[in-house]
Amino acid sequence: xxxxxxxxxxxxxxxxxxxxxxxxxxxxxxQVGRVELDGLRDWDRDxxxxxxxxxxxxxxxxxxxxxxxxxxxxxHWQQPIIHxxxxxxxxxxxxxxxxxxxxxxxxxxxxxxxxxxQLSPTVQATRSNYLRLHKxxxxxxxxxxxxxxxxHVLADVLQSEQGAWFFRKRNRNIVLEVTxxxxxxxxxxxxxxxxxxxxxxxxxxxxxxxxxxxxxxxLAGAGGVPESGDGFPCALVRSCAGNPGAAHSMDELLSWxxxxxxxxxxxxxxxxxxxxxxxxxxxERISHASGRFFSVIGVNVSAGTREVGGWSQPMIEPHGTxxxxxLVKEIDGVLHALMRASVEPGYVAGVELSPTVQxxxxxxxxxPGAARPRFLDEVLSARPEQIRFSCLLSxxxxxxxxxxxxxxVVEADGDAGFLEDPDHRWLTLHQISxxxxxxxxxxxxxxxxxxxxxSLLAPRTR
Amino acid sequence: xxxxxxxxxxxxxxxxxxxxxxxxxxxxxxQVGRVELDGLRDWDRDxxxxxxxxxxxxxxxxxxxxxxxxxxxxxHWQQPIIHxxxxxxxxxxxxxxxxxxxxxxxxxxxxxxxxxxQLSPTVQATRSNYLRLHKxxxxxxxxxxxxxxxxHVLADVLQSEQGAWFFRKRNRNIVLEVTxxxxxxxxxxxxxxxxxxxxxxxxxxxxxxxxxxxxxxxLAGAGGVPESGDGFPCALVRSCAGNPGAAHSMDELLSWxxxxxxxxxxxxxxxxxxxxxxxxxxxERISHASGRFFSVIGVNVSAGTREVGGWSQPMIEPHGTxxxxxLVKEIDGVLHALMRASVEPGYVAGVELSPTVQxxxxxxxxxPGAARPRFLDEVLSARPEQIRFSCLLSxxxxxxxxxxxxxxVVEADGDAGFLEDPDHRWLTLHQISxxxxxxxxxxxxxxxxxxxxxSLLAPRTR
Numbered sequence: 042x043x044x045x046x047x048x049x050x051x052x053x054x055x056x057x058x059x060x061x062x063x064x065x066x067x068x069x070x071x072q073v074g075r076v077e078l079d080g081l082r083d084w085d086r087d088x089x090x091x092x093x094x095x096x097x098x099x100x101x102x103x104x105x106x107x108x109x110x111x112x113x114x115x116x117h118w119q120q121p122i123i124h125x126x127x128x129x130x131x132x133x134x135x136x137x138x139x140x141x142x143x144x145x146x147x148x149x150x151x152x153x154x155x156x157x158x159q160l161s162p163t164v165q166a167t168r169s170n171y172l173r174l175h176k177x178x179x180x181x182x183x184x185x186x187x188x189x190x191x192x193h194v195l196a197d198v199l200q201s202e203q204g205a206w207f208f209r210k211r212n213r214n215i216v217l218e219v220t221x222x223x224x225x226x227x228x229x230x231x232x233x234x235x236x237x238x239x240x241x242x243x244x245x246x247x248x249x250x251x252x253x254x255x256x257x258x259x260l261a262g263a264g265g266v267p268e269s270g271d272g273f274p275c276a277l278v279r280s281c282a283g284n285p286g287a288a289h290s291m292d293e294l295l296s297w298x299x300x301x302x303x304x305x306x307x308x309x310x311x312x313x314x315x316x317x318x319x320x321x322x323x324x325e326r327i328s329h330a331s332g333r334f335f336s337v338i339g340v341n342v343s344a345g346t347r348e349v350g351g352w353s354q355p356m357i358e359p360h361g362t363x364x365x366x367x368l369v370k371e372i373d374g375v376l377h378a379l380m381r382a383s384v385e386p387g388y389v390a391g392v393e394l395s396p397t398v399q400x401x402x403x404x405x406x407x408x409p410g411a412a413r414p415r416f417l418d419e420v421l422s423a424r425p426e427q428i429r430f431s432c433l434l435s436x437x438x439x440x441x442x443x444x445x446x447x448x449x450v451v452e453a454d455g456d457a458g459f460l461e462d463p464d465h466r467w468l469t470l471h472q473i474s475x476x477x478x479x480x481x482x483x484x485x486x487x488x489x490x491x492x493x494x495x496s497l498l499a500p501r502t503r
Numbered sequence: 504x505x506x507x508x509x510x511x512x513x514x515x516x517x518x519x520x521x522x523x524x525x526x527x528x529x530x531x532x533x534q535v536g537r538v539e540l541d542g543l544r545d546w547d548r549d550x551x552x553x554x555x556x557x558x559x560x561x562x563x564x565x566x567x568x569x570x571x572x573x574x575x576x577x578x579h580w581q582q583p584i585i586h587x588x589x590x591x592x593x594x595x596x597x598x599x600x601x602x603x604x605x606x607x608x609x610x611x612x613x614x615x616x617x618x619x620x621q622l623s624p625t626v627q628a629t630r631s632n633y634l635r636l637h638k639x640x641x642x643x644x645x646x647x648x649x650x651x652x653x654x655h656v657l658a659d660v661l662q663s664e665q666g667a668w669f670f671r672k673r674n675r676n677i678v679l680e681v682t683x684x685x686x687x688x689x690x691x692x693x694x695x696x697x698x699x700x701x702x703x704x705x706x707x708x709x710x711x712x713x714x715x716x717x718x719x720x721x722l723a724g725a726g727g728v729p730e731s732g733d734g735f736p737c738a739l740v741r742s743c744a745g746n747p748g749a750a751h752s753m754d755e756l757l758s759w760x761x762x763x764x765x766x767x768x769x770x771x772x773x774x775x776x777x778x779x780x781x782x783x784x785x786x787e788r789i790s791h792a793s794g795r796f797f798s799v800i801g802v803n804v805s806a807g808t809r810e811v812g813g814w815s816q817p818m819i820e821p822h823g824t825x826x827x828x829x830l831v832k833e834i835d836g837v838l839h840a841l842m843r844a845s846v847e848p849g850y851v852a853g854v855e856l857s858p859t860v861q862x863x864x865x866x867x868x869x870x871p872g873a874a875r876p877r878f879l880d881e882v883l884s885a886r887p888e889q890i891r892f893s894c895l896l897s898x899x900x901x902x903x904x905x906x907x908x909x910x911x912v913v914e915a916d917g918d919a920g921f922l923e924d925p926d927h928r929w930l931t932l933h934q935i936s937x938x939x940x941x942x943x944x945x946x947x948x949x950x951x952x953x954x955x956x957x958s959l960l961a962p963r964t965r
Contacts, residue, residue: 128765189758197758199765199853213765295940296651296659302942303590303661303675390852390942391661478757479941480764480852 204385666847
């Protein structure tokens, strides 16, 4: 908590954040160009299923998926999906300087980011990366996470990623506190939580992997902020602190999640990538006939500071900017977030908690009316004073091409009880943090919003 | 805890347990006969894959599975497996009588039980059962679990079942406390935990579904047993009570589980039931060429008190009696259980915690030496005074035919630290109960042993 409230680090850094970040962008020299799907170097199509695979057998594959969801607004569809069965590492190193935890952040370029360079965790590596299937450079700082018993583990949990685009992908989110001296390489920088949170307010700087890793870090202690008192900041501190006053007990919440997991039956099976109903293939892309949702495209990448100098890969290119919003409300003096129980085709264990609203609004032009999220209009029409956080952020730039979402924290009008329905429940941030010690409770969009909510603890944003 | 310590109920019951149970056995009149697999009424074989399916599309199916586990002692094998994607309900009703919680137990016959009748939870129903796909009688007391918000939920969690025989099956374990009057039907009986635990010492009476449901019930309060003091009973009470003194923190244990889940890669895919390498089909059975492991057989069942009068179904028939043992040890005055992190083909989310030893000893005659469990010889050679619990119990009699395991709780010799290795860790019972609030941490054999360990709290067994 003290780190969250500290925006000026006493660690000597040779340059300001913006100077350092601009220099890293200069060095990265990432070049990204489009290429036909059959022209991807080192990628083959399975002659029977059409699945796109890397010749090494590693990294990831793009195949077709048949989805049946009888109780959903669209009971049956087919779609391309990324298969990446190996758990990668999203690792963040922490170290105390002058009594304040600092985190070793990386300026890392990814081909799918509009601006290429973003602020990443210390290590962000697939298993194929760190086993060096690409025969490239070693991943810096990886050894700390491989010898983690020597250090203090603050968080270590497998979490899902986009269940609409990844089939059962999980990444290991680790935060490790070290006490020994570590030299920060030129693309790395020690930052307090408060400094990272400040960058989270800036458009498209803090990447998804940083957001999910930070969300799994429990915020301990009150850090000098008064827990009593009125207004949004105090209600937020009380929400994080685990005081009594939650609208529902953990037993009630766990039972509600179990009920949804037992009843919301979504089943999937493979389908050849070339035979998917409603999808069209051209040399450049695989797209939905409606023009909505997303396409599979191919890119050529050449890079300066990456483990390898250049490569080709398929990517998912979403159509339209998404909206990811959580309604929040003070209930008996404690801030609560309205979470939704929902299922996506790629989840490992069924229903997870997602934000109040998570969608690409223009997709509903071609979907049944019942698919439109209940609270979408409420979020779209929020008055400025209701909006506590608003920022355009990217999803993972290693797989998704220009996948931008507007993340919003909106104070809800009206009666808290009336806003609940079978799919929505109010949770405190402490309850969310308790769930985040375990896998498969909060989806990646919800975890991003948890980081955004925590960022509101920092003084500048209040 | 008070219920665990109460072996004499003040609830008026017209007959003793054994008289009631004998009368229920008389009424059930279950008849089970062998039948050829192609002669199973209402079951078809898929012409392409050979999968055995119920004509309704419900209940379950038996298909072939290809398993790859590169880091295991057997890196590749094929086997039949049961597909039962719907989550069933294992529901236990609780009610306070005279200040002591009682549980509504059922005397229920299942075709796979050697003795047919066993002590079951109040409700034990697949989704196909309770949706009445068999057009039979309604499931008694089911409505309490369907309207659970009117009652007090003591536990409600999806848990895995035998990952060697079921593909991603999960059952919902619910314990519900009601305050209204409930009439116990003639096959039902209110019992205290202490009374149920006493039956758990008797060979083959308390069924698997009761054991797993009870394991998910947190034991609260000390119930009058002194927490200070020497010896096994006091160390057991301290282990349940959540006092300090655990050998590992929860953060360390969660990180250890995450490490195994990230690294122990087991992948599966479908294979036609008739084309499995090393398996032979005859009209009566599908068996492994070695004669070990298990067979798929067919049975005809006629019944008195079941929802339907008679049916046919395939079953899994294991070859040999299994051994399921946990080593326990007092560490700094608190009893700890040595749990193993391991993976089975049917698990939903990867590695779960299993007992110290879980095997059919004679299977190792045809398996590589590295497959033999580290602690098997230690358990087989335990001296009588080391053995705190020993009982022959059945696995689920609705799918498995005469699946018997000897369940053992054995006090370990030697240094606690020396008995740990990368796959084994010491946990307190309170830590295990904390994990049991969530899905996929403890496998069904480990959950059975948790119920056995809790039964040692009851006075008679000390």
